[in-house]
Every structure is written in C-alpha cells, then in structure tokens.
Amino acid sequence: MSCEIIDESSDAGGAVICVNCTDITIRDTTTKAIEDGIALHYCDGVTVENVTTDMATSGLLVYDSDNVSVRGGSTFGPNLRNGIKTEEISGFLVEENEISCQERGSGIRLATAEDITITNNTISGGRNSVGVIGMLVINSRVTGNTITDGTDIGIGIGYGDELVVSGNTAESPVCGIYVNSVWNTLVSGNTIRCNDTGYGMVISGDGLEVTGNIAENCSIQATMELNDSVVSKNSFSGAEYPAIVVWPEGGDVFVYRNDFVLTDTEPTPGISSASATGTAVMPTKTMDLADIIRSTGLPDDEISLRELSMEAVACGMTDTAATALPPEAEMKSAAWHSPGRGDLLVLRTSIHPNDGQLLEHLHRHRHHP
Template sequence: MRTEEAIAIGILLTLFFLVSSGTATIHVPDNYETIQAAVEAASLGDTIIVSDGMYIENIEVNKSLTIRSENGSNSTFVWAKYPGYDVFNVTADHVAISGFTAEGAIGAAGISLLYAEYCNISDNHCTYNYDGISIANSNKNRIANNSCTANLLAGIAIRSSANNKLSDNCMQDGGIWVESDSIANYTHEIDESNTVNGKPLYYWNDVADGRVPDAAGQVILVNCTNITVEGQNVNNASIGIAVAFSSDVAIRNNICSYNTYAVLLKYSSNTKLNANVMVENGILIQGNSLHDYMHQIDTSNTVNGKPVYYCKDVDGGRVPDGAGQVIVANCTNIIVEDQNVNNASIGIAVAFSSDLAIRNNNCSYNQFGILFEYSNSNHIEHNTVNANSLDGIQLRSHSNNNILAYNSANSNSGAGIRCFRYSNKNLIANNTAKNNTNNGIFLDESNNNKIYSNNASNNDDNGISVCLSNNNDIRNNLANDNDYYGIVLWSSDENIIANNRAKNNSDNGIYLDDSTTNSIANNSCSNNGDKGIALKYSATNSIANNTCSRNEYGIDFFVAANNSITNSNCSNNTNTGIYLSYSSDNKICDNDASNNVNHHGITLDASQNNEVVGNTVDSNLQAGIVLVIASENIIADNTARNNGYSGIYLGDSKNNSVAGNSANSNLQAGIVLWTSDDNMIANNTAQNNGNNGICLNYSSCNNSIYLNNVVDNTVNANSLNSTNIWHSPSTITYTYSGNTYTKYLGNYWDDYTGTDSDEDGIGDAYYSIGRDRDNYPLMMPWASYFK
C-alpha cells in the first residue's frame, strides 16, 4: 500500500513540475540574433518566433520545438548560408515550422525531415532549392499549405518514408517525387487539394478499374490495376506520370513535357503506352526482375518528335535510325548505332540483355546517357555521352563482363562512367571522362573490374573513385587536375593501382581510406595540392616504385598499420617526403626522400614499431629523419647527409633502435636526441657535421651509444643535462691486431688522444663528453673490429 501511495505522489509531483515549469517563447532577433542560436538555447517544447527580415543560415533542429515567423513567408526569409546543406534540417520528432521562405539550398532542401515523426510543416514558401521539402526516413508527418516553386528536382520529395499527410500544397515547376523500393513507403495520404502548376495532383493508391480525371498537374498510381491515363498535359512536374507496383495501366494520348521523366514505370508490369508525346523527357523503367520490364510500348510514342523504340524479347537485328529514345529488354545480339538521342531522360536503356553492340551514338543532355541493368557481355564503344544530369554511362545491378571503350563521357553532372551495385568483371578502357561534376570513373560496390588507359581528369570531384569495391585492376590512367583526389579508395580491398599518373589534383594524388591489402605501384603522383599518396585507417597495403614529388607531402600515413613503402621517390616536396602519424608496424625501405623544401625527409609522429631501413634522406631543409613521441622503431642503414639541421633527430622518443646509418655533412648535427630516453644508437657514422656529431639535449638519459664512428665534426659529441651509456650494454667478441677479445666496446672518436698500452683496441683512458664519458673508446673505426 505504501508503495502505491509513493508512486501516486511521484506522478502528481511530476505533473506539477511539468505544468509549473511551462514552456518558453524566444524571439529572434530580440533574444538571439540567429535562428540557430535560438534553437540551441531552447528547451523541449519551446516556441521560437522570428521577426521579419532576411536570415542567412543553415538551421539544425534536433529537439521538439515550434519555429514560426511573426508575419508569414512574405516577410521572413531564410537563405542557405551553405547551398549544399538544407535551410532547415529537422532530425527530431514533434517539430513545427511555419511561415518562412526557405531558399538557396541548391544542393539540398528548403526544409528537410530526416528520421523525424509527427512534425508539422505548414505555410512555408520553398524556392530555388534542390528539393523544396524533403521527407526522408520520416513517417506520420503533416505537410500543409506550403508553396514550393522553381526547385531543381521536386517541390516535395518523399524518400523511404510512410504514412505522411500532404494537403493544400501548391507546387510550381516541380511536383512530388516518391522514391523507395518498398510499396509500404508509398502509403501516404495525398489528396487533390495538392496542386502542380495550378492543376490537381492525382495520387491514387489501391485503386482498380478507373480513369484519371482530365487536367491533372501530375499523376501517381500506386498498387493500381486497370487504370487509364489519357489526354493529360503534364509539364514541369518532376515526373509527369508515375506508375509504381501496378499492372495493366493504359497510358495514351498524353503530352508530357519538360519533366525529369515523362513516364516512370517502377516495379510494374503490362503497362500499355500509346500515342504519347514527350518533349525533352522520356521513359524510365525500374525493377529487379524481368517481369518489371514487360510492357507494351509502340513507336506511336515519341520523344522530341522521334519514335520510341522499345525492343523486347528480340534476338538479332538493328534498331532503326532516328530514335527519340531506345529501350532494350530481354534481348540478345541487337545493334544500336548512330543514334542521336538527346533530352530523352535516358538516351539508351538496357535491361536483362546480352551481346549487344552500342556504338557511335550521341546520348547527351539526358538524366543518364546510357543505362544498363542486369545485362552482361555487351560492347559499349565510341559513344558520346556528355552533359547529362546524372551519369554519362551507368552499369548497375549485376551488369557484368561488359566492355566500355573509347567513349567520351564528359561534363556530366554525376559521374562520367559508373559501375554500381555489383557490376563486376567489366573492362573500362580508353575512355575520356573529364569535367564531370562528380567523379570521372566511379566503382561503387563493384568488383573485379579492369580500368585501363582512361583519361579521368579535370573533374569537380575525383578522377577515379572506388567505394566498397574489391579486386579491381586500375592501370595506365590519367587522373590529373581534379578538384579533390586523382584516385581514391574508400573501404576497398585487394585492388591494384599501377602505372597511373595522378598529378596536379587539388588534394591528394592517390588516397586510401579504410582500405586494406591494395597494391599501389609505379604511379606518378606529383604536383598535388596536399599529398602524393595518403593512407588513413588503412592496413597491409604495398606502396612501391612510386614518384611522389612536388606535393605538400610525398607519402602520408594516418592511423595506418602493416603497410610498406619501398623504392619510391618522395623528393622535392614542400613539407615532408614521408610522414607517418599514429601509425605502427609499417616498413619504409629503400626510398629517396631528399630535397624536401620546408621540413624533413621522413617523419614518424606518435608512431610505433615501424622499420625505416635503407632510405636516402639528403639535403632536406631541416632533418633527414625525425621521430617525435615515437617508440620501438628501427632506423637502420639510412643515408642522411647535407640536411639543414640534423641527419637524424629524436624528440621525446623512447626505446628506438638507430643503427647502421650515415649521418654526415649536416649543417648542425649528425644525430640529435632531445628529451629522449632508452634508445640504442649503434653502428652509425656521424662525420663532418657543422656542429655536433652526436648531440644529446635536455635530459636525454639511459641511451646506449656504442660502435659509432664520430669523425671530423666541429664538436664530436655534446651531452647537455643528460646521463647515458656510451658503450655496449654487454661484452662483445671482436678481433683486433690478430687477437680475439670479449670486452665492452665504446665508440670511435677521431679526436681521442689516449693510448692503448695493451693493444686490445680500446683506449686506456676514457673519452670525456661533458658530464658523461665513453669508458671504452675505440682506437680505430668500429668496422675494423669485425673483419
């Protein structure tokens, strides 16, 4: 009984607190200058009222709020500060936004709902965005009384969302765009109070046996049968007539102009198209089975005054000249050549077909120039696919063993050439993919492709991009002058990147992110804005015989492990030749990292267990090899000469082995240790350096320094506030003057003046090094003791 009473009292107290605490009203700009600042300061349930004016910002709404203007969208304007981001991005439930003009997000949306539910978007004007209003992975929202005009793709876009209610929205120059592979995400309440270009939108779901009324602004049929769409004039509606998950629909005698797609058939069958006139748009068919491509489309349908050729179940033959659009489904041995199919949404579309020859066609100014799905062993050669709104050529959905050669895929807004969704074992060779807004060539979830001898240069993104794709062979390509990377691998393994030229790119020549077991060999990666070759979160890659000069950094690793860099030229870079940070267990062998302009030849920063062996690091502005906060590394058999500061430098580094190196003729010192302990410095030569041969500064202690030749330096050794061991940690067996001894051995100092009375090769007196001393100075260079 007491427990129940306690619970009841707790509930009453909670309710009292909630009621008494209430919600706040925040005014912009009175309380906060920007809407974003007000959002960040607000608590759940607060109301933000925005006064008249222009606000230039991108607003992230991540809590339940009401945001409304004081006097409506004609008085309150929010312009995207960053046009690639949404004006309002809502990621919380129970958000209300009303009374704004949201504009200028040409790469995003005026108002975006992302993973948001129970939101209310009303009385807004969304213009000059990519999407006016975007609803993605968001359910049960209300979109009402909005005006969406002059947006690039759609007035309202609904992607992978369900059970939203749209009413009284006015869309101009763009309608509704619904995108999903699931019929559940087409379940919305969208009535005829929504208009497109002043005419009602007909969104029919689960309707059988009917005719769409005349004068539609846009038609969308979902899960319908035996519907007739005729006599409509649907222009500038994003998609004029969309049929999804439906069958036996008749589309005839319509005029569809200036849409992204005139007619979309998605996961539908047995649609009959007759006598439709399409101007600067065409037909898109989507599905994942042959059944989805089985329609009746005759040549009475025209695109730009020319017939649509829909080839279905045909073996052999040639598509007649003068096509407005070409669609091939379940065909073999068809030739499509010498066509000029422009402004047709998709110039040439191929599905479930093989052994086709697609050649010498011009497919420009479409959404896709050439699109292949579920199609194998085709030849796509000598085509011009320029200035399309998406990709020039796209292979997707298990399109395998195709040959793409000698095509011109330039100036497309997507990629020049793209392999997507498990399109494998294709040969992409001798193509030009330049000046595209996206990548020149893009492999996305596609394996075992060969990318040979293409020119993927001057693209706004990357030259060649490989994402979630394995075992591809990328050779002999030009990937120059791109705005980001020449060649990039994202989460991609076991690829070969060989004999490519990746020069003059704004970022890196070749870049690997979260990628393993790739071979990067014989590439020329010079004159790039950042790195010649860069690895991030990547392991077990081989980097060999590359030229990485005249970049900011030659080769750069960040959190990279078990990789190798061998026989590469990393000279003449602005910063450092080879730079490793937070990286371990890598091997850096036989490289030339000389003449780097502002810093070092090789740097290990906060890195462990790496091997730096056999490299040449000469004439760098500062040091040949630098270790900073680095441990357990091996620095062996390197040549570090004529550097502006030191040959080898260790700063705040421990337990490293520095052995067998030549650190000669450096401006300041051969080998420097700065606050570095417990390192081994052995078998090195430090000769003819401007100041010190070996220098230990600021409490560098417990280092073992032995069997080094320290010759002809201004001061052979300097130890400042440091206590170290200047001889071998244990006895060593050696031969001197024909006799064998087992003793401790120190270092060879050319300015040692002591005697060797017992002729064992060890001086009788110690060699003084500040507060330290070498108790076993050698009478001859150390190598003489091991012949």
C-alpha cells in the same frame, strides 16, 4: 533483350536505356539526356564502344549488372556530374576512353564492385572532383590512367581488398592517391604531381606494398597508417617528409630504399605532418578529403574516412642515428630523413611489459638484397 546491336542506325534519340539485357553491343552512338546518357540495369554481357555522351547527370550508369565492357575510344563529358557511375557490379572493364566531369563530380565512380579493371583512360574534371572514386571494391585494378585538369583527388578508394593501383599519372592539388581501409593491395609505379600543394599519398591498410611511386613538389609527401606492409623504392619530394604510423598491436612495417627529399615548397596553410625532427602532430583534417569525397554524392555513412589526427612524438632519424629508440620512448608515429639505400627500417608495435602501454619501437637493420 539479347543478342542485339544498338548503333547509329537504331535512332536511339536522347538516351539508351537497357533493362534485363543480355549479350548486347552499344556502339557508334551519340546521346544527350537530362538524366543518364546510357543506362544499364540488371544486364549481363554488354559491350559499349565508340560512344559519345554529354549533357547528362551520368554519361553511363550501370546498376546491378555483370560483365560490362566500355572501350574503343568512347567520350564521356564534359558536361556531366559523373562520367561513369556504377553500383553493385561484377566484371567491369573501362579501357582507353576520354572521361570528363564537372565541378564536384567524378570521372568514374564505383560502389560495391568486384573484378573491375580501369585502364589507360584519360580523366579530367572541375574543382572538388575526383578522377576515380570507389567504395567497397575487391579484386580490382586501376592502372595506366592519366588524370589531369583540376581533379582535386586523382584516385580515391575506401574499403577494398586485393587491389592494384599502378602506373597512373595524376595532377591533383589536394591528393594524388587516397587509399583508405584496404587489405592486400599494391600501390606501385604511380606518378603524382602536386604542383606545390596538397598530399602526394594518403594510405591506410593492412598487407600493403607501396613501391616505386613518384610524388613531386607536395606540401606533404605522404601520410600512411599501415600494418604488415612494405614501403620501398619510392621517390617523394615536398615541404615535409612522409609520416608513417603503425597500427596498435600490429605487425611490422618495412621501410627501405626510398628517396624522401625536402624542397622549397611552402606547406599548404592548415595542414601539417610529422616533421623529421622534434615533436609533431599529424593532420587533424586531411585537406578536407572527406568533404571533397562527400561532395560527389556519397552519404556520410558510406564514407567513414579515418582522420589521421594522432598526437605524435617523432624521433628524427638520419643515416647516423641510433639503431633503436630507447625502450622508455613512448610513440604513436615516427618520421625520418630518407634512409640510406642500403638500410631497412622496421616499424614494430609491442606492449610495454611494465605498464601495458603501447610502444612503437623503430629498429634499423642493414638490408641485404
């Protein structure tokens, strides 16, 4: 099928299914189906606009297809397991739609995806759901979305490269943004409202810039496991300060001009982060994030979530603290009070010259803009 228009005059009935289609437009239709409202298999050059799908497993299923656009105010849900589900796709745009899913579902689910743009959508879901979930995603952008109404995780991406997660707003009781095992990624300008529970951000990766984000009233403001990265100009509040871990034998992690503010929020039972003073333990189970993502249907071998379960001896840092840790101080993580606006913290991992043990030295330098 090629150069076709499927619209309300086409009498599509319960579902629209396209296989090996090229250059088609699906618009102004309403579908209800047992399985998928709209299904695209092995297609190229498809535009979906102003459609309504409900009462199905997935509102839109896209498999092994290229250059698909979903825009023009389409509505997916609320009686769907997945609003939009994709696998093995390239060149995919989802813009300015309303997407809703049921409990244990996902608003938008990506698996093995390249050149993806998800922007300016409104996404909601039931308990144990995820707003946007992606595995094996490269050269892609998740920007300007509003994620509300019960999604336990706002945005969750595992294994990715060259990503942008920017300008999103998420109200999520478990975790606002979960980005795991990614490279060369920008996480910026997002606003997360924890509503006195859960994590603001859980981030792990190499070559990341985490900047200009707001996380409000969280049990744990953030946990991060980073290499060759920058954490700057963020404003986090919650019951416990962020915990930032440097990869063993990794490069520097620069932390500067952040506002980390303690509030009266009570830590959620069963989770803890490195405290600002004294001995601390990273969480052994990050609020059951793996269980929640697994509930969306991804098998265990696709999740492979890192548990942030490192024993830590943390050094309490204040604006008047010493400029460097003593060389004999063995560490696996460091946490601190908010650095002064003119200060720059550098987390550096090195090998102890005597016994070969990994030491992570926390150095404080004056930042010159």
